[in-house]
Amino acid sequence: MPGTPIKLRDADYVRSIERGLAVIAALGHPGGGLTVAEVARAVGVTRASARRTLLTLEELGYLRCDDRRFTLTPKLLDLGHGYRAGLALPDVARPHLQQLMEATDEFCSVSVLDGDETLCVARVAPARIMNVAMPVGTRLPAYATCVGRVLLAALDAEHLDGYLDRVELRALTPATLATAPALRAELDRVRRQRFAVVDQELERGLRSAAAPIHDTAGRVIAAANLGALAGRITVATLRTRLLPPLRATAESIERDLAAARP
Numbered sequence: 001m002p003g004t005p006i007k008l009r010d011a012d013y014v015r016s017i018e019r020g021l022a023v024i025a026a027l028g029h030p031g032g033g034l035t036v037a038e039v040a041r042a043v044g045v046t047r048a049s050a051r052r053t054l055l056t057l058e059e060l061g062y063l064r065c066d067d068r069r070f071t072l073t074p075k076l077l078d079l080g081h082g083y084r085a086g087l088a089l090p091d092v093a094r095p096h097l098q099q100l101m102e103a104t105d106e107f108c109s110v111s112v113l114d115g116d117e118t119l120c121v122a123r124v125a126p127a128r129i130m131n132v133a134m135p136v137g138t139r140l141p142a143y144a145t146c147v148g149r150v151l152l153a154a155l156d157a158e159h160l161d162g163y164l165d166r167v168e169l170r171a172l173t174p175a176t177l178a179t180a181p182a183l184r185a186e187l188d189r190v191r192r193q194r195f196a197v198v199d200q201e202l203e204r205g206l207r208s209a210a211a212p213i214h215d216t217a218g219r220v221i222a223a224a225n226l227g228a229l230a231g232r233i234t235v236a237t238l239r240t241r242l243l244p245p246l247r248a249t250a251e252s253i254e255r256d257l258a259a260a261r262p
Contacts, residue, residue: 016053019045023053024062024072033069089213089222090122090136092256097124097224100249104242106228110213110253111140112221113151116167118142121222143183144172146196146210147223153190154212154220160187176201195243196223197235205230209243211250216258224250 026042027034034042040050054070057063061075089110097108107125111118117139142148142163152160164180171178177186190196197209208227212220226246228238 019043019049019053020057023050023057024076027063027070027072033066033071035068035070039070088257088260089253092260093122093213093222093224093253094124096249096252096256097122100124100224100226100245101126103245104226106226106233106242108246108249109147109225109227110222111145111147111151111225112223113142113148114139116142116163118145118148118151118223140202141167141170141172143167143169144176144198144202145225146198146208147225149187149190149196149198150210150212150223151220153187153196172202173200173204175199195247197239197243199235200230207233207235207238209238209246211243211247213250213253213257215254222253224253 022043023039026039036047036051036054039054040047043050045053054063054065058065058070062073063070064073065071089112093110097110100108101124105126107123109120109123111120113119118141120136120138120140123136140148142152152163155163164183169178169180169183170176177183186196195209195211197207199207202208206227207230208225210223210225213222213224215221224246226242228242233242
């Protein structure tokens with residue numbers, strides 16, 4: 001915002017973003033909205049600069065204009081959606097993961113998509129396999145994990161294309177799907193069946209399944225995961241015995257998230 005000390009080098013500082021946020025802040029005060037001239041005075045920019053910023057935000061759906069006065073729209077709430085959900089998610093998920101772990105005696109976690117990787121935000125594990133279960137904060141390549149595939153399958157075509165264009169698909173084990181066509185086909189399958197199963201693609205000896213966690217608008221915001229050592233369980237047993245309680249756990253987390261943040 002104007003007057004805020006700049007810590008970045010000038011070449012790295014995007015003033016158009018600063019201006020856009022300043023305009024949104026100016027319009028956040030109660031009242032009947034502001035005209036171009038009023039926004040220009042409030043933000044400390046020229047009328048032409050204020051007009052360009054206002055029209056851009058209106059085109060993006062964050063503002064509306066009635067009788068030459070600009071006001072904010074509910075779409076702005078979308079910008080904070082991921083942050084609000086992230087605040088509640090670990091606390092809401094943890095007791096459900098604990099119940100799932102006690103029922104299955106396998107390690108369980110919840111992860112979100114952060115950039116091109118999955119980020120573990122909650123996990124529980126039996127004492128016997130604490131060295132296998134990933135700790136909170138672990139980042140993994142999305143393409144090779146069951147939670148990553150659930151989250152990638154929820155992306156729209158444009159974002160999925162961008163992901164596949166920039167990510168190097170490496171064979172982490174002999175079983176890893178490491179080509180874009182093979183991964184696309186698997187993501188189509190995950191999208192249809194609403195779960196993912198990965199058999200020793202991330203790491204030898206590790207099998208896992210994941211189910212999506214939705215918000216109240218039906219968007220996939222996270223994925224619940226259950227993992228087991230390959231020596232303890234077959235893929236068939238993973239699907240028939242462990243997948244049903246995993247999916248029920250994901251649905252329970254969804255319900256509690258909706259109750260916590262309606």
